[in-house]
Amino acid sequence: MKTLRKVRPDRGLELQDAPTPMPGPGEVLVQVQATGVCGTDLHIDKWTPSYHFMGSALPVTIGHEFAGVVAALGQDVHGLAVGQRVTVRPSVVCGVCAACTEGRADDCVTRKGIGVSRDGAFADFVRVPVRNCVPVPQGLEPKIAALAEPLSVSWEAVRAAGVTAGDKVLVLGPGNIGQGIALFARAAGAAEVVVAGHGDAPRLQILRQLGFDQLLDFAEQPMAEALAKVASSRPFDVVIEATGVAAVIGPAMQALKPRGVLVITGIHAAPVAIDLTALVRKHQEIRGSYRAPEAAWPQVVAFMEEHQSLLAHMVTHTVPLSRALEGFELARNKTATKVMVVPDVIEEASA
Ligand SMILES: [Zn+2]
Ligand SMILES: [Zn+2]
Structure with missing residues (x-):
């Protein structure tokens, strides 16, 4: 599959082919339908000092604002079926450390961000913990559903x-x-x-x-x-x-x-x-104010469903994954509000 990766602790990103991942226990494989370009991605591309902490995770596929369809289930996955549309909370926490059990999940000792310190969604597929998936209604456009994180x-x-x-x-x-x-x-x-x-x-x-x-x-x-x-x-x-x-x-x-x-x-x-x-x-x-609590996400999804046609104005540009870096440029020069990166096949089908 295609991926957009941070390969070295230096400026730049690379489009690379990588094997399609296998979901582990408690994880699902999501076929990505749309991934937003965020300021964070621009910083990672530029390799600004506040992102040097990623160094130990490289190489890593970036992209953390996304929506897609559940394509496969790992072991011990309940409550989510293949074919379900989802958007995904990018903050992965353990759920068992002291911080997690005391309701301070942001302080989790093993917290990892999808698309920052574990593989993300500028790719055809991404594996994510089932507990990070937020179901979205079938009628919600993937490019709108991918706005859930911002x-x-x-x-x-x-x-x-x-x-x-x-x-x-x-x-x-x-x-x-x-x-x-x-x-x-x-x-x-x-x-x-x-x-x-x-x-x-x-x-x-x-x-x-x-x-x-x-x-x-x-x-x-x-x-x-x-x-x-x-x-x-x-x-x-x-x-x-x-x-x-x-x-x-x-x-x-x-x-x-x-x-x-x-x-x-x-x-x-x-x-x-x-x-x-x-x-x-x-x-x-x-x-x-920073990251929203888990409980906010279903409310955000409900808002997106109700205001889908309004929110469509925010997605000003769409580019296929193979041309993701052109989308980064549009985001960098403040032309775009939100650039969505979509799989090349979907782009061809709708052209
Ligand atoms: Zn973001
Ligand atoms: Zn934890």
Whole structure:
């Protein structure tokens, strides 16, 4: 089968042929139907220092946002049948260590990420633990079902923020995660959702298609000025940051109301200076948000089923696996919101 692999601890990825894997005990073989290109994949390609921990897992097939069909069952697999459509939680934990049994699965001593430290889904097939499979309805398009992982990150950010009916919410970063945050904030009853980017015309255009019209581009008007204007009548109840850009934090906190909540989801390359005296005097809170709990996934799947045609706007490009690296380029230059990689055979059949 075809795979896209990180072979060496250095820049670059390689398309390689590999034997189709056999599912082990408690695992299933998933025939991949669609895999999203994520910022993480771009970092792995570029070999940025925060991913050097992968070194001991190489060579490894990458790709962690995916959906497919169960093609074979390993031993001791119950509750899932061949032919079932699934999306897959990429975080593989043991379920028996102290952290797992105390409900802190993220701290599992043997935690491995599918597509990061064990083989992932830029491939025709991938073997995964059955407990990581989340069934999806037959009618849900694979390219939509493959959005489950990034949407779960957005879902968790909105939950962490505690968005409630009537809130005025600012989303910083109009990419895939920011778009999902805007959707879940609206679903939580936010009265106003403002989304801001920087030189992000294509992604802001997708937000327009998703039904958002309060959109800011800081390449066209200075950030502090634009935020002061939009917060002048009423400051934001909640700000959710999905940029990883340090410069947005100060102006975001100025646009936030007293006792407001700032949620950080961006991965910041360096420590960020914050005016803590202003935070203290305004009783503001900063919360971090990262991976969604297991329990969020069925809710995300239900949301995807209900809003399938809307979510289709987020999948801006589709490329076959043999041309996956062209898809990486589209994601890198901010043209795309979400690039989906599909098997070559499916691509040919639909052409
Ligand atoms: Zn991802
Ligand atoms: Zn564990």
